[in-house]
Amino acid sequence: MLNPFRYxxxxxxxxxxxxxxxxxxxxxxxxxxxxxxxPLNQILTIATNPVALSAYYLTLKLSLIAxxxxxxxxxxxxxxxxxxxxxGKSFIDILIDIPIALPTSLAGLAFYRTYQTDSILxxxxxxxxxxxxxxxxxVMIFVSLPFIIRNLQPILLELDSKKEIQESAxxxxxxxxxxxxxxxxxxxxxxxxxxxxxxFARSIAEFGSVIIISSNLPYKDLVVSVLIAQxxxxxxxxxxxxxxxxxxxxxxxxxxxxxxxxRSSYD
Amino acid sequence: MKKPMQLGYxxxxxxxxxxxxxxxxMGLRLENGRLDGNNRSKKRPxxxxxxxxxxxxxPLPIACxxxxxxxxxxxxxxxxxxxxxxxxxxxxxxxxxxxxxTMESSATETDEDSVEWxxxxxxxxxxxxxxxxxxxxxxxxxxLHKTFGEGSESFIALRDINxxxxxxxxxxxxxxxxxxxxxxLRIIAGLETCDNGQILFGDEDATNIRVQDRRIGFVFxxxxxxxxxxxxxxxxxxxxxxxxxxxxxxxxxAELLDLMQLSGLGHRFPSQISGGQRQRVALARxxxxxxxxxxxxxxFAALDAKVRRGxxxxxxxxxxxxxxxxxxxxxxxxxxLEVASTLVVMNRGRVxxxxxxxxxxxNPQTPxxxxxxxxxxxxxxxxxxxxxxxxxxxxxxxxxxxxxxxxFMLRPHDIQIDLAPSLYTTEATVVSIVFLGWxxxxxxxxxxxxxxxxxxxxxxxxxxNLCRGQTVYIRFPEKTMYQVEDDYSI
Numbered sequence: 109m110l111n112p113f114r115y116x117x118x119x120x121x122x123x124x125x126x127x128x129x130x131x132x133x134x135x136x137x138x139x140x141x142x143x144x145x146x147p148l149n150q151i152l153t154i155a156t157n158p159v160a161l162s163a164y165y166l167t168l169k170l171s172l173i174a175x176x177x178x179x180x181x182x183x184x185x186x187x188x189x190x191x192x193x194x195x196g197k198s199f200i201d202i203l204i205d206i207p208i209a210l211p212t213s214l215a216g217l218a219f220y221r222t223y224q225t226d227s228i229l230x231x232x233x234x235x236x237x238x239x240x241x242x243x244x245x246x247v248m249i250f251v252s253l254p255f256i257i258r259n260l261q262p263i264l265l266e267l268d269s270k271k272e273i274q275e276s277a278x279x280x281x282x283x284x285x286x287x288x289x290x291x292x293x294x295x296x297x298x299x300x301x302x303x304x305x306x307x308f309a310r311s312i313a314e315f316g317s318v319i320i321i322s323s324n325l326p327y328k329d330l331v332v333s334v335l336i337a338q339x340x341x342x343x344x345x346x347x348x349x350x351x352x353x354x355x356x357x358x359x360x361x362x363x364x365x366x367x368x369x370x371r372s373s374y375d
Numbered sequence: 376m377k378k379p380m381q382l383g384y385x386x387x388x389x390x391x392x393x394x395x396x397x398x399x400x401m402g403l404r405l406e407n408g409r410l411d412g413n414n415r416s417k418k419r420p421x422x423x424x425x426x427x428x429x430x431x432x433x434p435l436p437i438a439c440x441x442x443x444x445x446x447x448x449x450x451x452x453x454x455x456x457x458x459x460x461x462x463x464x465x466x467x468x469x470x471x472x473x474x475x476x477t478m479e480s481s482a483t484e485t486d487e488d489s490v491e492w493x494x495x496x497x498x499x500x501x502x503x504x505x506x507x508x509x510x511x512x513x514x515x516x517x518x519l520h521k522t523f524g525e526g527s528e529s530f531i532a533l534r535d536i537n538x539x540x541x542x543x544x545x546x547x548x549x550x551x552x553x554x555x556x557x558x559x560l561r562i563i564a565g566l567e568t569c570d571n572g573q574i575l576f577g578d579e580d581a582t583n584i585r586v587q588d589r590r591i592g593f594v595f596x597x598x599x600x601x602x603x604x605x606x607x608x609x610x611x612x613x614x615x616x617x618x619x620x621x622x623x624x625x626x627x628x629a630e631l632l633d634l635m636q637l638s639g640l641g642h643r644f645p646s647q648i649s650g651g652q653r654q655r656v657a658l659a660r661x662x663x664x665x666x667x668x669x670x671x672x673x674x675f676a677a678l679d680a681k682v683r684r685g686x687x688x689x690x691x692x693x694x695x696x697x698x699x700x701x702x703x704x705x706x707x708x709x710x711x712l713e714v715a716s717t718l719v720v721m722n723r724g725r726v727x728x729x730x731x732x733x734x735x736x737x738n739p740q741t742p743x744x745x746x747x748x749x750x751x752x753x754x755x756x757x758x759x760x761x762x763x764x765x766x767x768x769x770x771x772x773x774x775x776x777x778x779x780x781x782x783f784m785l786r787p788h789d790i791q792i793d794l795a796p797s798l799y800t801t802e803a804t805v806v807s808i809v810f811l812g813w814x815x816x817x818x819x820x821x822x823x824x825x826x827x828x829x830x831x832x833x834x835x836x837x838x839x840n841l842c843r844g845q846t847v848y849i850r851f852p853e854k855t856m857y858q859v860e861d862d863y864s865i
Contacts, residue, residue, distance in 0.1 A: 272599035275566055276657075278586045279593040280613035280664060290612070294603040 136356070143353045146346060154350040159326040160335065163351070164358065167331040170241055171311035174248035178307050179300065182256030189257070190264040204258070207251050216317030219247055239323035244331060247317040252307035259303035263296050298370055305366045312359050511700040512577040512667045514540040514563065519572030521558055521724075532558045534724045536572070540717070545694045546702045547715030551747070555724040556704045557672055563702065564593050564670050576667065589668075592661030592699075596673040598653045600645040606656050607632070607641040613664035631659040634696070651682040662697065671703035675710065687714050708748050712736065720744045745784050752790070752827045754783045754851075783851075790829035791850040792817065792839060800848035803827070805841050817841060819849055 143151060154160070189201055207215065222229060223237040237243050267273075277291045315333035322329040324338070332355045339348040519536040522529050532555045540546050548556040561567040563574060565586035574581045581589055600609050607628050614624045632638050635655040645653055654674060661669060674690070675683040691714050694701050705711050711718050712732045720727045720735060720743075728740045739745040793800055803819040806826065815836040817829045829849070831839070841847065 270599070272595040272597060273601065276593060276595060276599040276660075277601075277612070278566070279564060279591055279661065281587045281616045282612075283587065286616055290616075291601060294601075297603075 139349055139353055139356070142349045146350070150346075151350055154347050155354050157347075159330070160332075160347075160351050160354075162327045163330050163332045163335045164355065166241065166329070167312055167333075167355070168358070168362075170244050170248060170331065171308055174245050174252060174311045175304055175308045177245070178249055178252055178256050179304055182253065182303065182307075183260060183300070186257045186260035186264055190261055191268065204254050207253050212247075212251055212314065212316030213320060215250055216247060216320030219243065219250070219317065219321050238321060239329065241322075241329045243321045244318050244329055247321055248311040248314055251314050251317065252310040255306035255310060256300070256303035259299045259306070260296065263299040267292065267295055301366060301370045305363055308366070309359060309363065312355070510665075510667060511542045511698060513542045513544075514538075514668060514700060514702075515573075515575040516559075516563070517573040517575070519559070519562065519574070520570045521555070521562060521567070522570055531724050533562075533569070536726055538719060538726065538729065540700060540702065542577075542700055543698050544700055545691070545714065545716045546700075546719060547711035547717070548702060548704045548719045548721060549708055549711040549747075550706065550721035550727075552706060553723075554721040556706075556719075556721045559721070560670050560672055560702060560704050563668070564591050565589050566593070590664070590666050592664070592666035592669045594654070594657050594661050594669070594671040594674050596676050598645070598650075598657045598677075600653055600657055600660070602645050605642050605644055606637065606648070609645070609656055610659045610663050613660065617664055627663060631663055634693075635659045649682075650678050651686060654678065654686065658693070662699075666699060669697075669699045669701040671701070673704050673706070676705075676707075683710075690714055712748075720747060722747070742784060750787050750828070750830075751784045752787060754785060754827065755825060756781050756783070757821070757823045757825070785827075785851055787816070787828045788814075788830040789852055790819075790827060791852065792819070792829055792831065792835075792841070793848045793850060794839060796848045797850070800850050803847055803849050805843055805845045805847060808841060808843060819847060 185204075189197065189204075220238060221227065223235075223243065224230065225236070225238065237246065273291060273295075274287055277287045282290065313333065314331075315337065318331055319334050319337065322331070322334070324330050324334050326335075330338075332351060336348045336352050336355075339345075339351065516536055516538040519533055520531075521533040522531050524530055536559060548559060550556045558567060562569045565581070565584065569582070572582070576589070601612065604612065610628045610631055611624050614627060619627075628641070629638075632641055635658065637652060637655055637659065640648055640652065640656075645656065648656070654677075658671075658674075671690075675686050678686065687710055690701075690703075703714070712735075716731065717729065718732055718735045719729050722743045728735055728744045730738075735744060736748050739748060745751055796802070801821065803821050805817060806820045807816075807818040809816040809818075813833060815831045815833060817831055817836070818826055819829060820826050827849070839847075
C-alpha cells in the first residue's frame with residue numbers, strides 16, 4: 109500500500125482517454141477522415157500515381173535493407189557489448205544512443221559533409237554515395253541503430269547467466285550450429301523481432317536526414333516522407349494526406365505481420 | 376560391433392563414416408533403430424540424393440568444381456566440392472527427418488508432483504520397462520588434477536583424484552560447497568577440462584572425447600529445460616539431434632513420459648508444470664538418447680523439502696529400473712545416505728573416503744567424514760573423565776596412531792546414560808532436555824565444563840526419567856569413538 113504509484117490508479121479512465129485522444133487518436137483519425145472526404149476515384153488516382161507508387165516501393169525496400177543490415181551488425185555489436193570487455197566499452201555503450209538524441213537534420217548534414225564529392229573520403233575512394241538510394245540506406249541505418257542493440261542486450265545478458273541451457277544441449281549431442289539454431293535463436297527470437305519492428309518503423313519514418321542527403325528525384329531516390337513534404341510545399345494538401353494515409357496503412361500492416369511472427373505460447 | 380547407439384550416431388556425424396557405402400549406412404541406421412524398439416524390419420527409403428530433382432546425365436560444373444544437382448554419393452566423393460561442404464553444413468544442422476512430431480495424446484490433469492512409484496503389478500508393469508535396461512559402463516578416474524585461475528589467484532579444485540565406479544553403480548559425490556564435487560562431475564561429463572589425469576569409460580579413454588560423443592546424460596540443478604519447446608520436444612531433442620527417425624522418437628518419448636509419470640503433460644511448456652515435474656522432464660530428456668552414464672548435479676536442491684523427499688526414493692527406483700551408471704552430486708549427507716549405493720566423500724579437492732553408506736557412517740576414515748556425515752560431540756581428554764572411561768578406546772586406537780589421542784569425536788546417539796556409576800562411566804550433570812517427539816536430546820555437562828549432547832530414544836528417556844540438574848553417569852561405547860587429528864578444525 110506504500111507504493112506511491114497508487115495515486116495514479118485513482119486517475120479517471122476518462123482522463124486517460126482524453127490524453128490518448130489528444131496525442132494519438134485524434135490526429136490520425138483526422139487524417140483518415142480528411143482522406144475520405146474526397147471522392148473515391150480521386151483517392152485512387154492520387155494513391156496510384158506512378159511517383160507515389162515508386163516512392164512507397166522505394167521506402168519499403170530501403171527500410172527493409174536498412175533493417176536487415178542493422179539486424180546483422182546490431183546483433184554483432186550487442187554481442188560484443190555484452191560478452192567482451194575492452195577499454196572504453198561504457199563510452200561506446202553511451203554513443204549508441206546518440207542517433208536518438210541527435211536532430212536527424214544534423215545527422216543528414218554530417219553524412220553530407222563526410223561523403224560529398226569534394227570531401228577527403230571521396231577523394232580516396234571514388235564512391236558516389238550522396239544523392240543515391242545507398243545514402244538513404246546509410247542514414248536509415250544510422251537512425252535505427254540503437255533499437256536492435258538495446259533490445260538484444262538484456263536477453264543476451266540473461267542467456268549468459270543461463271549457460272546450463274547450452275550445456276544441456278551439448279550433453280544431448282548438439283554441435284555449435286545446432287545449439288544456435290535450436291536453443292539460442294528461439295531464445296532471442298522475440299527480442300530480434302521487436303528490435304526489427306522498431307528499426308523498420310523508424311527507417312520508414314525518417315525524414316530530416318533523407319531530405320538533405322538524397323537528390324529527392326522521383327523514381328530515383330524519393331521516399332514517402334519527402335514526397336509528402338514536397339506536396340505540402342506545393343500546397344497540395346489532398347495528395348499529402350492521401351499518400352500519408354496509404355503509407356500509414358502499409359506500415360500498420362507490416363508491423364502487424366511482424367507481430368504475428370512473435371506469437372508463441374511458452375510464457 | 377560395440378554399442379549400437381554410438382555406432383548409429385557415428386554413422387551420421389563423424390567424417391570417417393562418410394566414405395561408407397550406402398548399404399553399410401543402412402545397416403547402421405537399422406542398428407540404431409533396434410535399440411529403441413524392434414522396428415528392425417522397417418526399411419527406410421534410401422534417400423541418397425541431395426535435392427529431389429532428376430539427375431542431369433552430364434552434371435553442370437560450377438565454380439567450386441562440383442555440380443549443384445549431383446547425387447549425394449557423388450557429392451560425398453568430391454570432398455572439396457561445394458556440394459560436400461553444403462551437405463556437411465546441412466547435415467550438421469538438420470538431423471535426418473525434420474517433420475514435426477504431432478502427438479494426439481490429450482492433456483489430462485495429473486496429480487502435481489505425485490512421485491510415488493507406481494505398483495509394479497499395476498498400470499506400469501515391470502515387464503514393460505524391463506527392456507529399458509541400458510548398457511552401462513564402469514568409470515575409472517586416474518590422477519585427476521584441476522586448478523582454476525592462474526598465478527597467485529589460482530585455486531586447486533581437485534588434487535589427485537582416483538576413483539573406480541563399477542557399471543550400474545549409483546554413486547553420490549558428497550561434500551561441503553567448494554569441495555570440488557561439482558567440478559569432478561563436470562569433468563566426467565566433459566563440460567570442464569582437467570589439467571592432467573585420465574577418465575576411462577569402460578576401457579575407452581574418454582579424457583579427450585567431445586562432450587557430444589561421450590554418451591552421457593546430464594541433469595542440472597535448475598532443470599535447464601528449453602523453454603520454447605514442449606515437454607515432448609524437450610525429451611525428443613537428443614534423439615532428433617542424433618538423427619533417430621520420427622517413429623522411434625515418438626515411441627521413445629511416450630515410453631519415457633510413462634516411466635517418468637508425466638503422461639498427459641507432453642504438450643505443456645516447462646513454464647506450465649511444477650518444479651518436481653520439470654526435474655523429471657530433465658531426467659527424461661537426459662535418458663532419451665540412452666546414455667551409458669547419467670550425471671546429476673544437485674538434482675533436488677532447487678525443490679522444496681517434500682518434493683525432494685519423494686524424488687529421492689523415486690530416483691533410487693528409477694536407477695533399479697534403468698540400471699545406468701549414475702553419479703549424483705549433493706551437499707546433503709542424508710540425501711547421499713538415502714539414495715546412493717556408494718558414497719564418495721570429498722573435501723577441499725580430495726576424496727576423503729569411498730564406501731557404502733554404512734561403511735562411511737560407521738567407520739569414517741577421517742575426522743572430516745565423521746563430522747560431515749552426522750552430528751558429533753567433540754570430547755577433550757581431561758581429568759574430569761573417569762579413569763577408565765577411555766581405556767578401551769585407547770587400546771582400540773593404538774593401531775591408528777602412536778601418540779595418545781587428546782581429542783575424541785562421538786555421535787550423540789552413542790552416548791549412554793546410566794543412573795548408577797560403574798567401572799567405565801564418568802559423572803555428569805544434566806543441563807538441558809529437549810523433547811523432539813521421536814527422540815530426546817539431553818545435554819550433559821562434565822565437571823570440567825565440557826558439554827556433550829546425547830540423543831536418547833523416547834523409551835530410554837522414559838525409563839531413566841531424567842530431570843534438569845540430575846547427576847548421571849555417562850558411558851562411551853568403545854566402538855564409536857574416534858580420534859581427532861591435531862590439525863583438524865571444523
